[in-house]
Amino acid sequence: MxxxxxxxxxxxxxxxxxxxxxxxxxxxxxxxxxxxxxxxxxxxxxxxxxxxxxxxxxxxxxxxxxxxxxxxxxxxxxxxxxxxxxxxxxxxxxxxxxxxxxxxxxxxxxxxxxxxxxxxxxxxxIWNPFITSYGAFVESGAVKPGDFVLIPASSSSVGLGAIQMANLVGAVSIALTRTRAKADALRALGAAHVIATDEQDLVAEVARITGGKGAQIAFDPVGGPAFEQLVAAMAPGGRIFVYGALSEAVTPLPMLAVLYKRLSIEGYNLFATTTDPVRQKAATDFIFDAVKKGALTxxxxxxxxxxxxxxxxxxxxxxxxxxxxxxxx
Incomplete structure (x- = not known):
């Protein structure tokens, strides 16, 4: 049985x-x-x-x-x-x-x-790792070539998928991880930049990488106290996709910074894409094609x-x- x-x-x-x-x-x-x-x-x-x-x-x-x-x-x-x-x-x-x-x-x-x-x-x-970022980056049209994309929890399967998806559309991936222990592996897997958030100043590093402009996109599954620093690292008019709540702590919302920068904060999950037959087929065709070509691994x-x-x-x-x-x- x-x-x-x-x-x-x-x-x-x-x-x-x-x-x-x-x-x-x-x-x-x-x-x-x-x-x-x-x-x-x-x-x-x-x-x-x-x-x-x-x-x-x-x-x-x-x-x-x-x-x-x-x-x-x-x-x-x-x-x-x-x-x-x-x-x-x-x-x-x-x-x-x-x-x-x-x-x-x-x-x-x-x-x-x-x-x-x-x-x-x-x-x-391939599905959760790649459809999650496909919907946010590609289907929505939110990520443009040259955009800087912050990816917290970047060593997770979805984080790695987001790094690859950002690279695929011509954006610049900035992987966030707590320590330098995974930094070399993240770079080997495609991250253009890696920031160890427990060891480095997130806002200062993002400013250095972006020439002081900040990031256009953040793709956050964590929330919690680090969210305030994420907001501080964003460029004016930036967009934060919140697709998880791995942190069990309260997530602060720095209202003045959000208002001053005109940020969009969007709750997001992949089900809007996967439960619609037309959108699901477009996503799976896109991902299968990219996997076969070696553009997504x-x-x-x-x-x-x-x-x-x-x-x-x-x-x-x-x-x-x-x-x-x-x-x-």
Missing amino acids: PRIVRFTQYGEPEVLEFVEIDAPEPGPDEVRIRVKAIGLNRAESMWRRGDYVEPVKLPARLGYESAGIVEAIGQNVRHVAPGDAVSTVPAFSMNDYGMYGEVVIAPQHAVVRIADGVTFEQATA PVITKRFKFDDLVEAHRELEKNQHVGRIVVEV
Whole structure:
């Protein structure tokens, strides 16, 4: 019998448990997938702790991104067939579906056929990392060639995706990381500049890099006390995308600086793109094409076996990795 992963209480990785199930039959608009790989996201760690933007209904499944082989399809599914290699795009609530499992059910609108030349592991490392920044940078038209883009939490998979996406559109990526420990790795992975925010003056460094102009874009998943410095480092008319709340501290809003600089602060997530069929197709086509051309490269830093998924979550929460953690099934 195939196994899935669930939890019945919030807490540390140890709350995750394996449960055997009968292989479920897909509904009319669903796809059953024999999973080969799972990509871990920080959102799933927050979900497990009950700290996500959406209330969690216990007992809960979890997982946004998996890749594998289609086993069965519902009667309304036309775009994939049994035997196809597919992956899942974050386009659903984890209260409804969870991709941590040996066999999973996914809604058809979240299932895409994997492009030729893309492996199962790579297919679990491209959607959240690249669609998140694609929507903010490319689809919105916010980032222009020559813009300076601040990227906090730059060693995360989404941060690395944002570095690459900024570079792809001709912007100048400025990776923010707490210490110099990851600086060389970030430069090797494409960051034009790296600022260690615990060791350097963020505002002064941004002024130096930009010739005193400040950054046009910030792409922030952190918030918290550092947000005030982020605002101070922005250019007049700049735009801050807030797509996460990794800091548990209060986020200050320096109103006078925001007003003086005429800054735009925008709450953002990828679901507006992924849940719209036309926008999702444009995003996935763009990303597959860029991956095949080598313009975007999924960064996989560590691999775990499915039986070691709890340990994989422990590794996720150490915040020491650079890139995506993948679980092989």
